[in-house]
Each structure stands twice: as C-alpha cells, then as structure tokens.
Amino acid sequence: MDIPHFSAGERCVIPPGFIEALQQRFGARCSSAQAVREHHGRDESPYPTMPPDAVVYAETTEEVAWVARLCHESRVPLIPYGAGSSIEGHLLAIRGGITLDLSGMNRVVAVNAEDLTVTVQAGVTRKQLNEEIRDTGLFFPIDPGADASLGGMAATRASGTNAVRYGTMRENVMNLKVVTADGRIIETANRARKSSAGYDLTHIFVGSEGTLGIITEVTVRLYPQPEAISAAICNFPDLDAAVNSVIEIIQMGIPVARVEFLDNAAVKATNAYSKLGLRESPLLLFEFHGSPAGVKEQAVAVQEITREHGGMDFDWAERPEDRSRLWTARHNALFAGLQLRPGSRASTTDVCVPISRLAECVSATAQELDRASFPYMIVGHVGDGNFHVLMLIDPDSPEQWEESERLNRRLVRRAIDMDGTCTGEHGIGLHKKEFMLAEHGQDALDLMRALKLAFDPHNILNPGKILP
Amino acid sequence: MDIPHFSAGERCVIPPGFIEALQQRFGARCSSAQAVREHHGRDESPYPTMPPDAVVYAETTEEVAWVARLCHESRVPLIPYGAGSSIEGHLLAIRGGITLDLSGMNRVVAVNAEDLTVTVQAGVTRKQLNEEIRDTGLFFPIDPGADASLGGMAATRASGTNAVRYGTMRENVMNLKVVTADGRIIETANRARKSSAGYDLTHIFVGSEGTLGIITEVTVRLYPQPEAISAAICNFPDLDAAVNSVIEIIQMGIPVARVEFLDNAAVKATNAYSKLGLRESPLLLFEFHGSPAGVKEQAVAVQEITREHGGMDFDWAERPEDRSRLWTARHNALFAGLQLRPGSRASTTDVCVPISRLAECVSATAQELDRASFPYMIVGHVGDGNFHVLMLIDPDSPEQWEESERLNRRLVRRAIDMDGTCTGEHGIGLHKKEFMLAEHGQDALDLMRALKLAFDPHNILNPGKILP
Numbered sequence: 001m002d003i004p005h006f007s008a009g010e011r012c013v014i015p016p017g018f019i020e021a022l023q024q025r026f027g028a029r030c031s032s033a034q035a036v037r038e039h040h041g042r043d044e045s046p047y048p049t050m051p052p053d054a055v056v057y058a059e060t061t062e063e064v065a066w067v068a069r070l071c072h073e074s075r076v077p078l079i080p081y082g083a084g085s086s087i088e089g090h091l092l093a094i095r096g097g098i099t100l101d102l103s104g105m106n107r108v109v110a111v112n113a114e115d116l117t118v119t120v121q122a123g124v125t126r127k128q129l130n131e132e133i134r135d136t137g138l139f140f141p142i143d144p145g146a147d148a149s150l151g152g153m154a155a156t157r158a159s160g161t162n163a164v165r166y167g168t169m170r171e172n173v174m175n176l177k178v179v180t181a182d183g184r185i186i187e188t189a190n191r192a193r194k195s196s197a198g199y200d201l202t203h204i205f206v207g208s209e210g211t212l213g214i215i216t217e218v219t220v221r222l223y224p225q226p227e228a229i230s231a232a233i234c235n236f237p238d239l240d241a242a243v244n245s246v247i248e249i250i251q252m253g254i255p256v257a258r259v260e261f262l263d264n265a266a267v268k269a270t271n272a273y274s275k276l277g278l279r280e281s282p283l284l285l286f287e288f289h290g291s292p293a294g295v296k297e298q299a300v301a302v303q304e305i306t307r308e309h310g311g312m313d314f315d316w317a318e319r320p321e322d323r324s325r326l327w328t329a330r331h332n333a334l335f336a337g338l339q340l341r342p343g344s345r346a347s348t349t350d351v352c353v354p355i356s357r358l359a360e361c362v363s364a365t366a367q368e369l370d371r372a373s374f375p376y377m378i379v380g381h382v383g384d385g386n387f388h389v390l391m392l393i394d395p396d397s398p399e400q401w402e403e404s405e406r407l408n409r410r411l412v413r414r415a416i417d418m419d420g421t422c423t424g425e426h427g428i429g430l431h432k433k434e435f436m437l438a439e440h441g442q443d444a445l446d447l448m449r450a451l452k453l454a455f456d457p458h459n460i461l462n463p464g465k466i467l468p
Numbered sequence: 469m470d471i472p473h474f475s476a477g478e479r480c481v482i483p484p485g486f487i488e489a490l491q492q493r494f495g496a497r498c499s500s501a502q503a504v505r506e507h508h509g510r511d512e513s514p515y516p517t518m519p520p521d522a523v524v525y526a527e528t529t530e531e532v533a534w535v536a537r538l539c540h541e542s543r544v545p546l547i548p549y550g551a552g553s554s555i556e557g558h559l560l561a562i563r564g565g566i567t568l569d570l571s572g573m574n575r576v577v578a579v580n581a582e583d584l585t586v587t588v589q590a591g592v593t594r595k596q597l598n599e600e601i602r603d604t605g606l607f608f609p610i611d612p613g614a615d616a617s618l619g620g621m622a623a624t625r626a627s628g629t630n631a632v633r634y635g636t637m638r639e640n641v642m643n644l645k646v647v648t649a650d651g652r653i654i655e656t657a658n659r660a661r662k663s664s665a666g667y668d669l670t671h672i673f674v675g676s677e678g679t680l681g682i683i684t685e686v687t688v689r690l691y692p693q694p695e696a697i698s699a700a701i702c703n704f705p706d707l708d709a710a711v712n713s714v715i716e717i718i719q720m721g722i723p724v725a726r727v728e729f730l731d732n733a734a735v736k737a738t739n740a741y742s743k744l745g746l747r748e749s750p751l752l753l754f755e756f757h758g759s760p761a762g763v764k765e766q767a768v769a770v771q772e773i774t775r776e777h778g779g780m781d782f783d784w785a786e787r788p789e790d791r792s793r794l795w796t797a798r799h800n801a802l803f804a805g806l807q808l809r810p811g812s813r814a815s816t817t818d819v820c821v822p823i824s825r826l827a828e829c830v831s832a833t834a835q836e837l838d839r840a841s842f843p844y845m846i847v848g849h850v851g852d853g854n855f856h857v858l859m860l861i862d863p864d865s866p867e868q869w870e871e872s873e874r875l876n877r878r879l880v881r882r883a884i885d886m887d888g889t890c891t892g893e894h895g896i897g898l899h900k901k902e903f904m905l906a907e908h909g910q911d912a913l914d915l916m917r918a919l920k921l922a923f924d925p926h927n928i929l930n931p932g933k934i935l936p
Contacts, residue, residue, distance in 0.1 A: 112822065114715070114719055114824040115822040116718070116719065117822070157662075157664040157668075167639075168662050170662070170668070184911040184914075186909060186911045186912040186915065187908075187909070187912065188912065189889075190884075190887045190907070191822045191887040192820040192821060192853060192854075192887070192889040192892065193820065193852045193853055193854075194638070194820055194854060194889075194893060195625075195820060195889035195891065195892060196624055196626070196889075196891045196892065196893050196894060196895040196896070197889045197896060197900070197903075197904065198675070198908065198934050198935075199675065199916045199920075199934070200625075200671045200672065200674065201908075201912060201915060203671030204667065204668065206668065207664055207667065208667060212667075223721060224720065224721035247582070250584070251581075251584065253691060253692035291762075291765055293761055294759075294761075294765065297759055297761060297762065350664075354661075355582070355583050356582040356583045384661045385661055386660075386661075386662060416658075419658045419660070420660040421658055421662075421663035422665055423663065423664045424663060425664050427664040428666055436665065436666055440655075440665070440666065441654065441655070443648070443654045444654040444655065444656065447648065447923065448666055448667045448669070451922055451923075454918040455918065466666050466667070467666075
C-alpha cells in the first residue's frame, strides 16, 4: 500500500550509546524488543506499521522531561503514545526515534468537585475517569468511539457524541501540564473559568498532536450528572429527511445532548453486531439531558420537528441499561461496519461543515459512494455538522485503496468549498496533511510552520505530522 | 503619576518620508494633528496620554495590510484601535508609531442565520451588531461594560455579564481575518462548528491584544433569542451570603444566564446614578433564559438556594423595559462609582478564581479595602468567579495611586495563590505585565516570547504590551 507523505530512508540516525542511556535510566521500562516497537508503530489507521527504535514507559512528568532533554540534545524524534486509538497515522514513527508510552501515567491527580474540574495524568482514559468520579455526581462528557486517553484526546482535539451540547476538548480543557521540546515543564493556564492573561497556550497545545510539546497532565471541566435523561430513536424515510430535521433542531436552539445519524447500512451493521432490533431505515439517535420537565419539553419540541420532516414516532429507550446498550452500539459502529465485509479494512472520513450545508454535503457524498466498488456506511455527529463515511475496502486491493482515497479527496474538497473542514475530530496525522494547504492557505500554513519552529526548533516532536 | 513598565525616551525614530507616504496613500484619512493623536494615545485607564506619531483611518483589510507592510519594512510600531474602551493601557503608543483606527470598518459582512453565525468587520460594536441582527431572532450575548468593537473584544478575550451561560470571546469566536506583522492576510479557521485541522490560529489571536496580528474581521456564534426571559433582584444580609449562594448555584449546574454581584457601595452608587430604588444591601442580579417552564424552574431552584443562605424574596423585573433599565444600570456601574466621589479617578481590578475560592477571595479583599483611605465598590460576574474592585482615588494624590496599586498587587497575589488569574476579562495591556511571571512562570513566558518573535520578528505590533 502506498503511504502518502511517507518516503522511506528518512529515518534518523540514533547516536551510539543513546538507547543504552535510556536503558540505564529506565531499566525494563525501556524496550527495543521488536514486538513492543511494532505495537507502538501503528494506530487504528490502515497504514502499515512503522516502528520506533525503542519504547520508553514513562511514569512521571519529570521522566518525560528527562527523555525530552536527551532527545533534544541528540536530535532524536520523540512520539507520545496514549491508548493507540488514533486513526490518521498519528503514531507512526516515520523517522524512527523514541516512542514515549504514557499509559502508565493513569492517576487522577485532583478531583475539585466543587469547581466542576478534575486534573488527571495524560494516560487516564475517558472510561476510567468516569468510573473514578462516579460518586461525585459529576461526569465528563467527551466520548470519542475508542476508550482514548485524556492526553491523546487533548492532543487531537477530540470530541464525540456529546459535543453538540457540551463542546469538544477545545471547549473543555482548562489547563495542561506540558513538557516542551527541550524538556522544560510548564502549565498552560490555571483553574479560573476565564482569563485574559496573555497568549492562550492551552489552545496552542490542544490539537497539536504531540508536535509542539508532550501533554502529561490535563485539567478538564466536569458537569453535574443530569437529573433526568431520556433517549429515543427516530426512523426516517430517507437520509435528507433525517438531516433536515437536525438542521432545524439546531437552528431552534434546542439543547439536545446527543443527536447521531446512522444511514441504512450503519443500522443494519449495528443490528447484526450489537444484537439490536432497530428498524432498518436512516435514523437519528437522540439523548436529552435536564430536569424531568425540561427533558420532556425538549423531546416534544424535537418530535414536532421530526414529524414535519416525515420521521416516524419515537422509540424510547427508557431504562439506563437500554440507553447504555444503544450508545455502546453506536460507539461500536466502526467494528460493526467491518463485519459488513469480513476481512475488510475501514478507511474513515471525517468532514465537518456549517449546519446549513449538511444535507447537501451528505447527499452528494452518498450519491457518489453509491457508485463505489465497495460497501460503505455513514454515521454522524450531525448536530455539529460532522459526519464519517466508513469505506470497507479489500486490504489486498490497491485499486480499492486508490478509489477510497479519491472519494475522500472529493468529499474533503466539497466540505472545504462549503466553508467546512477536512477533519472535525480525528486530526491530521499523516493522512490529512495533503488537505492543509487547501483548507488554510499558504500564509496561514506559514504561520503554523513558524509556530512549530519556535516551539520545537530541532523538529524532534512527532516529526512529519500535521504540516505538509 | 508613575507609569509602570514605561520609560520615556524609547520612542521609535520615524524614517524621513514615512508619514508622507501614508498621507499620499490615505489623504485626509491619515492625520498627525495633535488632537487626533492624543485622542488615540489613551484608553479608559488612569494612565496619561501617550500619542502615536500619526493616525490612519483604515477602511478595508487590504489597507490594513498595506500599512502593516510599510511599518514592517520601516520598523515602525503599529497599534490597532477600535472603540478606545480598554482599561489597562492597551492603546498607549509608548514607543510612538502609527495607530490604525478601525472604527470605520463597521460593516456586517455576512449574517448566516441558519448556521447561527455572523461575520463582521472589526470596528462593528456589540450594540450595533445586536441592532443589525434583531430581525433574525438571534442575538450576540457577549457584553463588556463599554460598547466595545468586536475586533477589540476578540483582541482582549472580553466577556461580561452573560459569560456564565454563553462563554467569553474565547468560546464564541469561530474565525478571524487577520493581517500579519508583514502585511499578509490570513483566515484563522472556517465556519465549521468544530475542527481538528492543525494548530488553533483562532485562539492564538484571541486575547493577543494586537501584538501578534491585526484582526480585521470576526466571525462569532449567535444564539436564538430566548423564548422567555426573567430577571430578579435578591438582597442579602452580607457579602458572604450572596457569594455562597452563587457557588451553590454553579455547583448545581443551574444554567443561569446572568448572575451579577453588587456590594452595598455599588448598590448605593447605582441607585444614585441610574435613578433606581434598589434595596441597599449586597445583592445579586439574576437573569434566566429558556422556555417559559424552564425559566420558572430555574428561578424556583435558585430561590431555594438563596433563601437557605439568608437571601430575601426575589424582586422581579418582569417587563422588558425594567430589565433593560436594570442591565443598563449594571453596565454603568463604573460611571456610577465615579459619582460616589466627584472628581475621582477609578482604578479597577479584575481577578478570577475557581468558584470554590470565591467567597474567601472576595471577603479577604473587602476586609483589606475597608482600611483604605479612599472609597471602593465591588461588582462581579460572580458565576465565573470573576469580580472587580473600583477604587476611587484622588487623581492628584500619588499616595492614593500607590495605595491602590499595592492593594491590587495583594489581590492579584491572592487570586494567583488560589489557582486563579490576574485578569478575567480586561487583559494585560501595560498595567498587568508585572503579574505575568507570577501567573505563568518563566518557562511558559519564554514560550509566549518565542511565539511573539515568530509572528512579529521586528516587534512592531503594539510593542511593549503583554510581555514583561
């Protein structure tokens, strides 16, 4: 398979004694075993493995800083690694170097329930976090499909199904502890809800994919668990009817907590994989959060809108276990999709457009995909104007890979032409670099390059990612 | 009066022919008349005027870029100017140079009502914006006291009374058109509600106070005008009771739209200035937005909490004109305060702390201020943990200026020790530079300096501001 933006032979030269120095410092927590290196040289993307020269399992911010100083002095690439769940090639060690596994930094540092904030080490995963704070009556809403680490979620500006109501990592990270390229330790902000005190370092690192610094601690906002929650499924005669309903719901300002779209193929796949009995037509999954009266009011308002667009009556998921099954099924849509075509590999798209253009963008995309030589399904966090196509390609067919890439390029071009973006939540990694120029223009890219050079002058931090 | 962070004799040398080149390009829109220069060399801070060498009234982004290129080539400082309402010395031309008045760039560029966004030129003010979009059923909530320009509000990361519900400029700016130090024109993002496409240029410029680039267009989020609005006044026996009520309201997650604190002195001043009959004790002004039932529900929940803390019964402001009078009075608190001591000058503080520390911070501050030699009042956007002290000092008394500065330093130190910030919404300008090190630490400041150098290598953009 051809790897865009990767040419072999660019691997760094590891200076003599470098790995030994790491081994002396970290003992068994520094490994150059092939299995360990290969495990850390890939992510959930269709790219082939590209292993680092060694893997270090860090346990403290100071250890991360120590490794960064060594890599900085020796000009050796350094790639932070959390749960390994990214999907655009973020973790491939295309120039070799050291991968820093932060999954052992999995401690909740401080729960400040009275301020609705929590500080965690970068390796804490979203599910672990919600387990650990369950007794506080608070929760953390951001939920990418995978059980990603908070550090990784901050680094890719992740979101998920709750973003329409609670925002993304962009809106929910309050402070970061970061190790700079040369091994200094900074905090980007504090726990004040707002501040005008100088440049916004927090947002510089959120979404920087390990290329500007290594996030070792994350402080995020928490929310009171809603007094009442209800979830409902609404089937539609076609895709347009579903998407147009969403557009109207958002324009009315109804504070839905979740509104997820599944096309017909996604419904079928989910039924099969998660043993659900969803009616097989395009549908929306809703969740409403609030007071009992507020939830009812939202549901009535939404149902009025969906009916006007030809939606069927709501199927309610009343019990917590039913809701949980439904959302687990939604989060497993990727795996469900893969079962549509056993042995296939998924190539996933991730555009986001202004809500007014969503129906047009989804429809045009579906029409093109109907002519593809492989099956596909569409799912979307449509309340944000964000949707994904899963293209199920034959891993042994370069033609299907090429075809899926071509369709993705056309989709991205369509989204950018609609004043949208080539990635709503997955990030750039390797796979989306080719779109950076079209989305941002040369002058904005130059500013990004100037920022990278200022923060990482020797280009050691996750080199070759984001910037074309 | 002593000016911290300003030493005379640092003014730039304007090269021969420079002003003439501007005059040739801009005609009467380039002025070096003393009155014009002096008008642009001050803001609402107590600092003395420090005029630029000339003022250019720009009307297009291209004109701004033309001036930036000229200043960049000639190493002449360039200061963007909106409504002139900043209060920390942001606009003083401490090294001379050119002030670029953007108040003529006051056109609404695009209303995208269906996407809940609007794009405006930088000189559009918040009141003008809300006038122009009134018919869409949408509104823009961010409301600093002054009728500031949207460009200036973005540049200082402004907020106001609605931030507790709707966020600050940080959360509401979606895209910026910016002229770089060397006169290139970029857009920082697009109109997608979320994106993971590379570095977050938008947030780099929001809060950068004209030191990294010149904002010429701003795209912000809009919100549907709430179906129902109600406002209420709640008096308390003392400051602690009021602030503790707010803490509990926020912790319960009740989505109040506004919750403003006025201490006894602020109530008296507001009564006198705005001809209101508020009961004279510390009070909270509330506003609730939502459906009729939702608004009622919020009000009931809040009233339960305030009663538990000894709050009196709500006084309701039912009619739109009563609400409008109330909020206009709140926005005029600064002017009302100045009338407490005719002929005085106001020195204003602006800290923000985690909500759990708010009562402690406000109380300790009030206790210290009770021993001051001048009157003061406290008002606060307390739902965010943000409050202001207005110290009414004798402009002819260097001792009172020194005393107010000393009290402000102690307040800022207290806020930073509580994991808060030296400025919640006013920005750094000249006046808060001395706190940047204590708040951020040396290593974080070094990163900010690296960013400044990368974006403005000749230090021509609003030099001498933000960074100590």
